[in-house]
Amino acid sequence: MGTSIDTLQELLFDLAGVLPADTAPLFAMTTPVSLETNEAYIREGENSRRLAFIEKGVVRAYTIKENGDEATLFLRWEGQFIASHDTIINRQPSRFIYRALEPVKLLQIDYDVLEEILKTHPEYEPIRNFFLMKMLAESLKMLESFVTQSPEERYRELLSERFDLVNRVPDKYIASMLGITPVSLSRIRKRMHTKGKTVT
Amino acid sequence: MGTSIDTLQELLFDLAGVLPADTAPLFAMTTPVSLETNEAYIREGENSRRLAFIEKGVVRAYTIKENGDEATLFLRWEGQFIASHDTIINRQPSRFIYRALEPVKLLQIDYDVLEEILKTHPEYEPIRNFFLMKMLAESLKMLESFVTQSPEERYRELLSERFDLVNRVPDKYIASMLGITPVSLSRIRKRMHTKGKTVT
């Protein structure tokens, strides 16, 4: 146990030079959370401003479209952060659902509590910036892929960069994240088998 | 003159309760920049870590694809921030070009300088968070539109939310931002004229 805390302490030290011994005030406010497969972490309409570091497992963020279909915004896995961006950034009830695709272990903190701690411990600010920048970088990277690549190219890139993830997650969620239907993803895979076998 | 500074000072006060009189150290390090139509603000391969508040005009962030075509990642206009995310977040030479589509007025600061100021003036931290969150919110909103909407729906939404922008910017850049070709955008517009005239 304590793996998440260890990892985050390393992060803090690397980023801000804060020694593990000095992080007590921060980690005193974190809560370990376990989720079963298919359990919701944040539900639609929820207002809690939770932020979590994923120690283990995969979490899917998705929304329900007007026609009732689900659309996966992104997947997050161990080493990444998840946050209810509607509630934290926009102070709106969450339009998104965050659900575990596997048994998940999180280290959770409430964003409001984090802000309180930052008032008295500004030396932790780099953590907040780090997590914001990391999420921004990931979003921009996905955005970039949508304007520069075809669905097939996005899938090929995902395969080459996150092969493990693609194999852990049902195809229909991968398809949805790529902005296409499962049927279409299936055709892309067929095309890839018959034609060019290259993975990049 | 001073409009950008006034706007930012209001922002700072609203966000952090910092009085305009106390923002001298911050604004002493900002530089007003003017760009002509079609002038590049940041070029491909550049390493400068510039961050700017747009007082007036529209800036386009785009990249050159392998096949030589351009792909527009986003457009930014007055009241928004632009930043070279490759250099600031990833510390890599910029793969993107930031170019003025109209005469542009910016208030610029170097991110490294901003970080220095933040070390001695942690009361400005909310500014950094604000700009990061704003960029993150915008990116996530665009990402959401890609996984939940068709190109036509994205265009209709853009029209209803940013009609002024669509009319200020050549269609081909709008198309590229929507992830489609100019030909396809033209067909979408034709369809919208003949069929449903509703804008949402």
Add this chain to the structure above:
DNA sequence: TGACGCCGTTAACAAAAGATAATTTAGCCG
């Protein structure tokens, strides 16, 4: 004014994706 270039539109065809439904595969639970 006339030539040039850029941009938006249109056309024609190929390629890909959406929608729907049927079929096969695979995982899960008793």
Add this chain to the structure above:
DNA sequence: CGGCTAAATTATCTTTTGTTAACGGCGTCA
């Protein structure tokens, strides 16, 4: 092991997009 259910594949048809090229409008500039 058998049976149930969800997921993935396949098929068919429609719609949309990509590609390429041609055409017209419009502004710039010599």
